[in-house]
Amino acid sequence: MPDPSLDEFATRKLQALERRELRRSLPSTEKIDGRRVRSRGHEFVSFAGNDYLGLSHRPEVVEASLEATRRYGAGANASRLITGNHPLYAELETRLAALKNAGDAVVFGSGYLTNIGVIPLFAGEPDLIVMDEHCHSCLIGGAALSRASVVSFAHNDPSDAAALLDARRRRYRNCLLLTEGVFSMEGDLAPLPELAELAARFDAWLMTDDAHGLGVVGGGRGSSFAFDEPVGVSLQMGTLSKAAGAYGGYICASHEVCELIRNRARSFAFSTGLPPGTVAAAARALEIIATEPELVGLPRSRARSFTAALELPAAQSAIVPLVLGGATRTIEAGLTLQEAGFLVAAIRPPTVPAGTSRLRIAFSAEHTERDVQDLADAVRPILSER
Ligand SMILES: Cc1ncc(COP(=O)(O)O)c(C=O)c1O
Incomplete structure (x- = not known):
């Protein structure tokens, strides 16, 4: 039932966007x-x-998706904690953990769902989040949902991050240091060795969003592997929707951390699992990334x-x-x-x-x-x- 006041509200907002040349369309x-x-x-x-x-479009990836869809159907129809955890997930998560040299991996419905689910699990009201000013919208969304105190450092500037940590860290219980590994709108790499050093010095947990690093830098293993030595990143997040050509998000971390995520991340628990064809396509794509x-x-x-x-x-x-x-x-x-x-x-x-x-x-x-x-x-x- 149309509601005139709601329509009027939407029209005013759209007109404001138009005036600023910011109205978007879906081509x-x-x-x-x-x-x-x-x-x-x-x-x-x-x-x-x-x-x-x-x-x-790679034939083996498309074929894997088709075969799984024919055998198991078009959708998962329940969350992974109920009946949506198709056995194909085990192969995908094993491949991810191996590629990222992590103890374990958890696959979510998307990269966005991963960030808004994981960040609030490791930072809450008494905690501090220190993040690069150019972090993606879903990192900002995750930080806002956490209710932690959030501060941004100047883009790719570890000395600014150090100054913020030095001034504030001691007032908070836990601290998350957030950055993209490869910045989606700049294309530059984060200074991960320096950020890892800061995380160690200030007792913070380093989390990277490597949506644009997987399959491209560090021999395909992502930004943690793009430097002289692999960088220790406690929470390596990414998406299967870009270089992997499929869909879904992931986090690679220790087994204990992943177990907590499987138990408590709301966007994991309260969202339907990925279609089996998508999981199969992503697993095949990761095999290609690891071997080519x-x-x-x-x-x-x-x-x-x-x-x-x-x-x-x-x-x-x-x-x-x-x-x-x-x-x-x-x-x-x-x-x-x-x-x-x-x-x-x-x-x-x-x-x-x-x-x-x-x-x-x-x-x-x-x-x-x-x-x-x-x-x-x-x-x-x-x-x-x-
Ligand atoms: C840096 C970054 N993080 C997260 C995402 C979200 O990933 P997904 O498309 O899988 O939700 C994107 C994609 O737009 C991205 O560019």
């Missing part, structure tokens, strides 16, 4: 293969997805060809941001690239801070070197106007 998009999409009535080479290894180092090296090497062609700082991951400033200018630049046949994400607030709207270019193993150079040619005039 219907069909993937053609690992690199091309059909969207907005045209076909594009896409640099706007996160399928860094093209695994969502050449494939895993490709997204970053494509990104580096691009940054070299435009004389930009060398890409640290598969993501290259081109910060243009205003939302309108960024949308126009995205449309210019669409006219040249490329789909690139135009990112505006609230995803990034005001004044830092950007093109976010994501490279995949499926892109050819020709694709990369053609995109660089199309981007050059946009950059020269910057």
